[in-house]
Amino acid sequence: MATVHDIVSFLGTIAPEAWKESWDNVGLLCGRIGQPVTKxxxxxxxxxxxxxxxxxxxxxxxxxxxxxxxxxxxxGVTDSSETGRSLLTLIEHNIAAINAHTNxxxxxxxxxxxxxxxxxxxxxxxxxxLGLDADGRAYGLLRTxxxxxxxxxxxxxxxxxxxxxxxxxxxxGGKPVHxxxxxxxxxxxxxxxxxxxxxxxxxxADVKYNQFWDAQQAGLTxxxxxxxxxxxxxxxxxxxxxxxxxPEIPVSxxxxxxDCMKFF
Numbered sequence: 001m002a003t004v005h006d007i008v009s010f011l012g013t014i015a016p017e018a019w020k021e022s023w024d025n026v027g028l029l030c031g032r033i034g035q036p037v038t039k040x041x042x043x044x045x046x047x048x049x050x051x052x053x054x055x056x057x058x059x060x061x062x063x064x065x066x067x068x069x070x071x072x073x074x075x076g077v078t079d080s081s082e083t084g085r086s087l088l089t090l091i092e093h094n095i096a097a098i099n100a101h102t103n104x105x106x107x108x109x110x111x112x113x114x115x116x117x118x119x120x121x122x123x124x125x126x127x128x129x130l131g132l133d134a135d136g137r138a139y140g141l142l143r144t145x146x147x148x149x150x151x152x153x154x155x156x157x158x159x160x161x162x163x164x165x166x167x168x169x170x171x172x173g174g175k176p177v178h179x180x181x182x183x184x185x186x187x188x189x190x191x192x193x194x195x196x197x198x199x200x201x202x203x204x205a206d207v208k209y210n211q212f213w214d215a216q217q218a219g220l221t222x223x224x225x226x227x228x229x230x231x232x233x234x235x236x237x238x239x240x241x242x243x244x245x246x247p248e249i250p251v252s253x254x255x256x257x258x259d260c261m262k263f264f
Contacts, residue, residue, distance in 0.1 A: 001036045002246050004028060004061060004096045010245050011063070015100040015107040019130070019139060024102045025067045030087055031096025037061045037246075042239040043254035044232050046097055051086050053256050055093050062090075063242065065111070065231060067099045104234065106130065108137040109241075111184040111234045118162050118233045119203065121145030121180055127197040142183045142190055144197050149178045152201075152221060159203060163229040167263045171212040173221035175200040184230040191215040191222055205230045228259035 008028050020026050041059040043050045046068040054062050068086060077091075078084045090097055104110040116124045124145040129138035147155065155177040156168055181194035181202045188207035195218050202215065207224040215222035235253055243251040 001038075002249060003033070004031055004035045004037060004098070005033045007037060007040070007061060007063070007242070007246070008033070008098060010242070011098065011100050014241060015103040015110055016133075017103055019103040019106045021102040025070055026099055026101050026103055028096065028098050029067055029069050030090045031061070031094075031098075035060065035094070035096055037096075037249055040239075040242055040246075040249055040251045041254060042235055042242065042251060043257045044228065044235050045257060046086065046099070047257065048082065048086055048089075049256045050254050051089050051095070053254055054095050055089065057252065059252070060094060061096045061098065063238065064097070064099045065101060065104060065234060065238075067101055068097050100238075104238075105184065106139045106141060108133055108135075108139055109237070111231055112141065112143040112182055114234045114237050115182045115184045115203070115230055116143040116145050116180075119159060119180070119182065120147055120162065121182070122147070127181070128193060141187065142181050142193060142197070144179065144181045144194075144199055146179055147177060149176050152177055155180075155201065156223070159223060159225055163225055163233070165225050165229045168226075169207065169212075169224040171216040171222050173200060173216055173219045175219060175221065177201045177221065182230075184234070185227050188222070188224070191220060192218070195220050203230065226259065226261070228261075 039059040040061045041054045045066045046064045126138040126140040127144045129140040179199045181199040183204040186206035187204040188211045194202035201221040203223045205227040
């Protein structure tokens with residue numbers, strides 16, 4: 001029977017932990033490495049609703065993109081914080097938690113390749129590769145590609161449709177859409193790299209006010225499609241890869257996890 005160690009090792013083949021950003025926290029964050037795995041739940045975030053779903057579905061492993069323990073150092077595991085309560089629930093129900101975060105952003109076939117494909121980009125490349133994987137494929141943060149030349153309105157409609165966004169924020173750089181860069185999640189600070197790569201449009205999330213202005217003045221259309229919506233497409237792909245690698249283990253995608261941000 002496959003164990004948590006086997007799942008961690010497999011994820012290391014598609015998104016090595018060495019590829020993560022220095023500030024990130026990835027891998028096994030809760031659970032025993034030798035624990036047998038009989039059911040896996042995959043989600044973008046290890047939020048309380050997902051953890052309760054794992055308890056209800058009798059999953060003994062959750063695999064997420066975002067880490068449960070992140071940012072400030074954890075000083076204790078008590079029920080006085082949401083993270084502490086989540087960890088206690090996992091421990092009490094013998095559920096392990098693994099995540100692949102910025103290493104999955106970088107990986108071939110990871111967050112940003114999946115986002116580029118979801119938006120219909122062709123001739124997808126890694127504009128600023130950090131290295132090559134064992135198969136000679138480049139890895140790095142952003143992806144660039146092309147779409148048939150079109151108006152911004154047409155492209156915005158496609159982004160909303162393909163990602164299921166309830167709304168978009170954008171600043172019009174004044175050019176038709178043809179060469180597009182993507183960076184799932186909070187990649188607004190990378191807008192200048194999109195310009196340097198010769199792109200007219202950049203799809204990302206969590207864009208700051210001044211980043212919209214600066215990108216527009218540089219002639220780049222900057223589109224904020226939401227953190228959840230730019231990263232969530234990878235969840236289905238990750239579940240497919242896990243199911244293919246471990247056909248004897250049922251792998252399911254969270255049915256409860258949604259973006260908490262709403263439009264009025």
